[in-house]
Amino acid sequence: MYYMSRMRLDPTKRKTMIALADPNLFHGAIEHAFLGESGRTLWRIDALKGKIYLLLVSEQRPMLQHAVEQFGFPQEGNGWETKEYSGFLEKITEGSRWHFRLVAFPTHSVLVGKDTQGKRGKVYPHVTPEYQKKWLLSRSEKHGFSLNEDEFQVVQDRSYFFRKSYGPKHRVSLLSVTFEGILQVTDPGRFRAILTGGIGRGKAYGLGMMTIAGEIQ
Secondary structure (H helix, E strand, C coil), X not given: CCEEEEEEECCCCHHHHHHHHCCHHHHHHHHCCCCCCCCCEEEEEEEECCEEEEEEEECXXXXXXXXXXXXXXXXXXXXXXXXXXXXXXXCCCCCCEEEEEEXXXXXXXXXXXXXXXXXXXXXXXXXXXXXXXXXXXXXXXXXXXXXXXXXXXXXXXXXXXXXXXXXXXXXXXXXXXXXXXXXXXXXXXXXXHHHHHCCCCCHHHCCCEXXXXXXXC
8 A cells, every 4th residue: 555645844933944955854754654654655845836746655654742842733634635545546557658757866977987897887976857757767768768859858857965974985865856747658667666765866965756637639
């Protein structure tokens, strides 16, 4: 069973403003929202009609009271809403077309030095919209969907620099890239897997989550 949850964030709170620049803080709050092992969990920050939300896909139903107290509106009921996601996922069919949104971290590896056998190389972000789009196009087939290059675009990117803990080895740098457009499902099983498991790096920090809406008839 999968669930989708949405929590409205209060941008007037100092903790919220700090967390929006340091996604490690949201990561910690989400970890505390589950009893025991949380299983596969994806999250991201969304802006809609002038409001900011924490969006979450999880295998367990989350308990977000603590996160609401830190970053949300505890005076508004329980401060979040959760719906079953599995039923929606099962309705996805081969050949269907959908509007999609993806926030991801497009990267590539570069081998350094003479002795490169067996090495994965150093990871760098794709920093231009052209190569960011090529990154997604190159991964679409194995994840069960197809894209027309003219039907999606990069609408935003943002860099993050923060520490997981103290010390230079714990510095983290991420590039968050938002894609929007239209896709077509070619393999429903693989496509459901990306909607629940994400794509690319940085999933613990709000990256890799794709959502779809508004099936195109």
